């Protein structure tokens with residue numbers, strides 16, 4: 001599964017937030033992973049040039065690391 005991250009620029013704090021998956025948003029708003037709420041009209045994008053919210057940024061980094069680990073599992077050296 002290769003689902004690109006969706007970021008949205010909040011008009012409230014002018015930072016980019018990482019959005020929850022589709023279907024996980026409360027009615028009428030967009031919700032970010034950090035809990036920040038954004039209006040539905042917030043501009044969404046995949047590549048972020050705006051300043052990122054620190055919490056969302058850290059979550060996106062840790063998810064990227066976990067995804068890499070899944071793709072390239074650390075080989076365990078089994079010494080007899």
Ligand SMILES: [Zn+2]
Pocket residue numbers: 016017018032033034035036053054055056057
């Ligand atoms: Zn955020």
